[in-house]
Amino acid sequence: MMNTNQTLEQLKQLKLQGMSQCYEAILDMALHEQPEAHALIGMLAEAEASQRVLHRTQLYTKLAKLRYSTHLEQINCTPGRGITKEQLMLLADGSYIERSENILITGATGCGKSYLACALGKQACMKGYRALYYSMNRLIEQLSLARLDGTYIKWLNQIARVPLLILDDFGLQPVTHEVKIALLQILEDRYGKGATIVTAQLPVANWYEYLNEPTIADAICDRLTAKAHRIKLEGSSLRKQKNN
Secondary structure (H helix, E strand, O other): OOOOOHHHHHHHHHHHHHHHHHHEEEEEEEEOOOOOOOHHHHHHHHHHHHHHHHHHHHHHHHHHHHOOOOOOOOOOOOOOOOOOOHHHHHHOOOHHHOOOOEEEEEOOOOOHHHHHHHHHHHHHHHHOOOEEEEEEEHHHHHHHHHHHHOOOHHHHHHHOOEEEEEEEEEEOOOHHHHHHHHHHHHHHHOOOOOOEEEEEOOOHHHHHHHHHHHHHHHHHHHHHHHHHHEHHHHHHHOHHHOOO
């Protein structure tokens, strides 16, 4: 006769957490309620697959370092908002990442640009894509640090490999020539290999003027806008609404 406790212990030793939890729950059921062999195997396999997806999502979300922990279902798509549920549905499966299509999110301060970008980042993690979030301030700090400690090339390579890069608050402050060159290098390395989400208060039409170096501006804007979904968020500040 099969020793169920031994089987349960073996599942745990093999680190099959989903299977072991499911099997333990089944063992707690009355004998006549327990599934037959084929159904049992199906349930165990499904439980393990679900557990692995959950673990992967948690790991990818942690590594992404998203500013907000939010989901697409929480995004406000009311009329006049500048984004519809249909648009979100088109982006929800993450296929834009496979097609290396960027997402450019613009709008006034407090309108939810970062919130939307992080929701898209979280959704990407749930779909099995690695993501990485940087505010522009943090990107500039990391750039300086990488140059000082000799890890600049390694850092660029890490960013190049991540399927989804989120650059938040683009255009808020002036950037040096060195930062523009680094940004161009990042976008060049990623072109055709992954997707980039950019949030900015500045309209896309003003990015060229903001960068203020014609050759570099041309190259950066071309790589960002060539294959891009543009979302212009409208409405009053969500921060003010929360404070009222």
